Amino acid sequence: MKLPFDIKRLEELDPESHKFTLLALVGIIVLMTVAGLIAFFLALQGAEQTMVPEVTKLELTTALIKLQEKELYPRISLRFSSNPSDRGRVLEQRPPAGTIVKAGRRIFLTVSRGPAVNQVENYVGQTLDEVKIHLQTLFASTRPLLAIREPPVYIFDRAPAGTILEQKPVPGTEISGLTELVFLVSRGPEQARVKVPELQGLSIPEAIRRIEESGVAFAFSMRAPEGRERPGLVVSQMPAPGSLVAPDAPVSVLVSRPAPEKGMVAGLLEETLPVFPYLLKVTLTAQYPTGEKIVLLSAQHPGGLFSVPYVVPNNTVLILSAANRELFRREVRSE
Template identity: 30%
Template sequence: MSERYRIEHRLGEGGMADVYLATDTYLNRQVAIKVLRLDFRDDQKAQQRFRHEAAAISELNNSHIVGVYDFGDTEGMQYIVMEFVDGQNLKQYIKQNFPIPYAKVVDIMEQVFVAVKEAHDHNIIHRDLKPQNILIDKQGYVKITDFGISKAESENTMTQTRSIVGSIHYLSPEQIKGHIANQQSDIYSLGIILYEMLTGKVPFNGETAVSIAIKHSQNPIPSVRDFDPRIPQALENVVLKATTKNPADRYDNVSEMAQDLQTALDQSRANEARFSINSAEAATEETKVMPFKPLTAANLKTSDGKQNKRNQSKSVPKRRKHHRRRWIIISILVLLVLLTTALAAIGSRTTVPSVVGLSQQAAIEQLQKSDLMAGKITYQASDEITKNKVIATDPKANTKVSKQAKIKLIVSAGPKKFQLENYVGQDYQMTADKLEAKGFNVKKRNASSETFQAGQILQQDFKAGDSMVPKGSTLTFVVSTGISQVTLANLHGMTKNQVISYMNKNGLNPVFDYVYSNKTKKNRVDHQSPAAGQIIRQGSSVIVYLSRGKREQQDELHQFNVRIKIPFDDQTDGQSNQSIPTKMAYTKNAEESDDYEQSSGSDVRDDSSSDEIEDGQSSNIILIYLKDHDHKYKNVYKQMIITKDSEITLPFKLTKNEVGKYKIVRNDKTIIEDSNVTVDSH
């Protein structure tokens, strides 16, 4: 790795790996390199998870999934070389852009759905979907990453110790309980992500992971409309259905969720009722046959029984009397047989229940409750009935049939799929019209090209031969603008929508950023780069700075430096203290993890004399922790490798009322610490 990849600086850190920006010197391109941290070098499970991530992503070929270019290890340190996404993660995006327009929320989620569907189509369950694992580049293109704990759909989600894997704020109830994760588990996480994009926060928080897990398992998801009543009910319904406690009540697959979300802002769904889970009707009541007491000659007494008794004393031939009694008994017995047969016939009939819309298993159970059996099961394409739900029965519902009769079930195979082609080189507008007529949602991104004429398709975000359900599916094409040039207009004062309209019309790609301004009205363009009047190619990106309005008054920040001498310890007992491969130059500016604001690398000054470690040279690993107005103490502010006594200057920013602190850790031991750094003391 040291010969091919030149490390530039660290991009961030995770639970077991650090990510660096690097240059691939063979191909002259920027890449991201994930390096397993030193403390996990001898951890077999961590190494296995690291290898698994590379293997999982290599199976997937989708423009919305971060690609893997290379994988290996150098001097016992494993690394993955990945596509570099120049942008930010969704957690940071939400923090900076909240509230996010609903249409933008839908757009981002649709791109995430494309990536998750690709994984599910390969029977890979991500199991750790969260905003930190969703990246957005400066053109608004979304990619997901971190398949380190993904599993094949048939595999268990728990380790041998039954410990939970995944991020607790986005974990489904079944994963928390130790059950096998499936597509519905990822759908639950997607529902939580959608909740956070709409409200700016996660639905459940707590002091411990256990308390959060209990809330996911027991508490209903809070209403997003309670947070903001302007959120359409149809949009909240997507959140509610995706996050039901029972996986069977969620969307059957990501495509179904995408289809529902895509129409959530339509006027036709403006008066939609709030989503709730409808339980199946109770089974039809059984026909009860009341017991009866057999009739005999002894209890057959008529109203004139006394008169009959008196007549017995009259002179009637004995034989005639016995003959008449016998016929009476026979007649009664015949009537009883007919009555019993009629009651039995009535009791052996039942009514076919309505099972349309139920799952196959639920339909079978409903038939059994009505003393019926499931017969032949056939599958039929349907645009109205969800996949794997019952379309109809044969005989139809409410038909009278004999008990234990076999009822045929016709089950939905889902909407009919359309096989896609390789459209590269074709005219975009003709292709888009044809696919939209099939029901696809088609999106366009511009790019300049010297080989393709304007209007021709350069790239597509799906593979030729893929089969998709048109309704609810989004196809994205990168379209050539040729080599036409555009003279940039003055965008000052425009709204964001006006900028987007201008960019689309001229074949340009806007990149939005925000600045404070005392002169420009909030949410209007303050300035742009390149400037107005510059000539650029179509397909180029233009950075547009929108005003956040005036900056609120804050306590005055005081800046000062603290200079520290770090002693070198050569008593290493033969242990290797290097946290990075040897002969690899690293720049000195460190950045914090994805969950916090990045530190300002330009403020970090390192006075050590060498950037490289020679083979076999004794070295110390130095970790520096710093807390001031801009930095969190629990994150490593800076990591160094020293080979001799070294000095470093730490820049502090504090108000009069703030107290800063720092500590120096050498080879896992704190050697220097100060917990009372104030403006007055320096």
């Protein structure tokens, strides 16, 4: 620190002046020390403290005014909410109301952007599965505002099966709360009757191939061979070959149980499926213990009772799927 005068010159002063000068010097040093201490403690004390006000559920402009009155500053993030009336309102604040903070502190506000969708969209021409996936994605993080009435109304139409033909409410309707969507859905063109193929005497794989080619529905059953019946063959069918039946009317097929083979397992896979609104292609896949996958059957099915015979390696997993969705899987093994 540079003093305002040269100390060496003090020796040239008379004793009285010398004493006065020393006292002045000490006073200056004391004042400077006190001023430094005051500035230090003021810096430690910082800004004035204030209480965070309650701003949740307020309009954003009102919330900002309340924060400004407390000399607090907002940091805003936006998110969708399920209630249309929440648009532009504060959903959350951090720190919460009542917290004591220093003036100038930033308060984090989450503000509603409103619902992810505020009008009913046009779903006509889309498939029912596409709309279901779309709605699940749309409301993945909020409470759903649109729900599909189950089951939809199905009618025969030239449009592909599963296509939405009509909807209520109409497109553009404002959404003010949970809204139910009512769809009129195509079952596809009304199909002509199909001819029942000749199955008796065929092996199980041959019978399955013939069913796939003809397009008839099916219902297999199995029993032990009787009399001179050979194992693993179709022993009877109903209706008779050449009959005309509706595509969703199952043809009953009785097969004799295949002969036992080492390392193989034979049986009848039976499962009750949901009744489909229209014929769906079902696929039965066998996943061998080696990991190899083989398609055993791929045919149209109306849903309900599903039954089909199989002859596969022991510990094979049978997987049934429809419309690209797995319905069930089952491991089969010899007893």
